Amino acid sequence: MMVHCTASCRTGAIAAVLAASPAAAWAQGAAGDTPELPSPRTSETGGYEDPGTLVPVTKLRDAKLTPYAKPGLPQPSNDPHDLEGTYVNTFFVISPFTDVEGKAAPYTPEAQNIVWHRLNMSHIGTPVAEPGVLCRPPGLTRDMNEGTPFQIVQGRDKLVFLTEEGHSVRIVWMNAKHPKNVAPTYMGHSVGHWEGDTLVVDTVGFNDLTWIDYAGSPHSEKLHIVERIRKVDLGGPYKDLQAMITIEDQEYYTRPWTYLRTYRWRPDELVSEYNCEENMRPETLEGIVIEDPRVAGKQR
Numbered sequence: 001m002m003v004h005c006t007a008s009c010r011t012g013a014i015a016a017v018l019a020a021s022p023a024a025a026w027a028q029g030a031a032g033d034t035p036e037l038p039s040p041r042t043s044e045t046g047g048y049e050d051p052g053t054l055v056p057v058t059k060l061r062d063a064k065l066t067p068y069a070k071p072g073l074p075q076p077s078n079d080p081h082d083l084e085g086t087y088v089n090t091f092f093v094i095s096p097f098t099d100v101e102g103k104a105a106p107y108t109p110e111a112q113n114i115v116w117h118r119l120n121m122s123h124i125g126t127p128v129a130e131p132g133v134l135c136r137p138p139g140l141t142r143d144m145n146e147g148t149p150f151q152i153v154q155g156r157d158k159l160v161f162l163t164e165e166g167h168s169v170r171i172v173w174m175n176a177k178h179p180k181n182v183a184p185t186y187m188g189h190s191v192g193h194w195e196g197d198t199l200v201v202d203t204v205g206f207n208d209l210t211w212i213d214y215a216g217s218p219h220s221e222k223l224h225i226v227e228r229i230r231k232v233d234l235g236g237p238y239k240d241l242q243a244m245i246t247i248e249d250q251e252y253y254t255r256p257w258t259y260l261r262t263y264r265w266r267p268d269e270l271v272s273e274y275n276c277e278e279n280m281r282p283e284t285l286e287g288i289v290i291e292d293p294r295v296a297g298k299q300r
Contacts, residue, residue: 066090066147068236069268076239076265080197080231084154086271087241087263092147096215099257100244111218111252118216131210135276137168137186139210140203140225144243144261149269159192159199164271172201184221186210201227212247220251238265 066088076085096115098104107115118128132138138146148164161170172192182189182205189205206223228244241263248256 066264066266068238068264069266071237073238073267076231081194081199082154083152083159083199083229083231083241086149086151086266086269088149088266088269089145089147090240090262090264093145094214096217097141097145097213097259100260105212105217105247106254106257107217108252108254114218114252115216128216130214130216131186132166132276135166136209138166139206139212140170140187140190141212141245141247142210142214143168143170143187144227144245145213148274149266149271150263151271162271164274166276167274178202178204184208188223188225195228197230199227199229201225201229203227218252219247219249222249222251224248232262234262236264240264 076082096105096119105111121128132142137143143150143161143163143165146163146165150161150163153160153162157174157176159172159174161168161172163170168187170187170190172190174192176191178189178191184205184207186207186209188203190201190203192199192201194200203225204223206219206221208218208220208223210219211217212219225248226246228246230242231239232242233239243261243263244258245261246256246258247253
């Protein structure tokens with residue numbers, strides 16, 4: 001079994017790494033500067049490190065790709081339309097997400113101010129509380145970036161994503177349409193359909209209380225996310241799940257941008273109990289700043 005980091009230990013690790021990494025220097029640089037990223041390479045586990053899953057050069061020294069499950073366990077279904085099972089993200093990213101080419105997200109000036117503010121707060125040792133630390137749902141992009149397992153339960157008219165982190169639940173309604181005047185929620189409203197062997201998931205109806213990534217990249221209620229999910233063979237003992245995730249939000253990004261995530265098939269993992277409230281003690285939140293997202297863009 002994998003060892004899973006609690007909200008409190010994750011917050012400390014995030015603050016330490018961001019404070020020591022080029023991301024902190026980038027946060028204080030001129031608009032348009034981007035973190036230096038290593039080029040893609042084949043990993044020791046036989047998988048592939050996508051540009052979209054890489055963090056800046058300075059990162060946790062012991063950071064490794066999530067390994068494959070041991071050989072001999074049940075294989076995933078050969079049916080490309082059957083995604084049911086348990087998966088784990090190959091690489092838990094704590095720096096600002098980059099696109100499939102390793103380039104920084106196309107922030108508007110206001111969005112870049114917000115990211116600068118949040119990274120600088122980490123750099124000086126008073127990190128801003130990310131939503132999960134406050135026991136709020138993490139949001140779709142953060143949910144799909146966690147290092148804890150998630151399970152897909154598949155039915156005839158829907159897929160359900162069950163994530164250990166925050167015990168979040170997301171329903172993808174198949175061959176359906178978004179209702180009119182969707183009420184804003186943390187996870188949004190998702191509909192899906194198949195294009196060949198690729199599951200296309202369209203999600204709208206977000207509130208603005210979550211972050212795109214752990215570094216603090218913002219989004220508005222206009223956020224629109226499209227995921228293109230499919231099974232891929234990367235040379236390991238089991239097929240992986242891969243998702244091309246496109247972000248569109250005209251309030252904070254100058255154009256749509258896409259990043260890539262890969263998930264290991266892990267039938268040996270269970271979605272375990274996660275008690276966020278146990279971490280909500282004074283010592284856990286010591287030094288952490290509770291932020292009003294509506295004024296973050298004015299702070300720098």
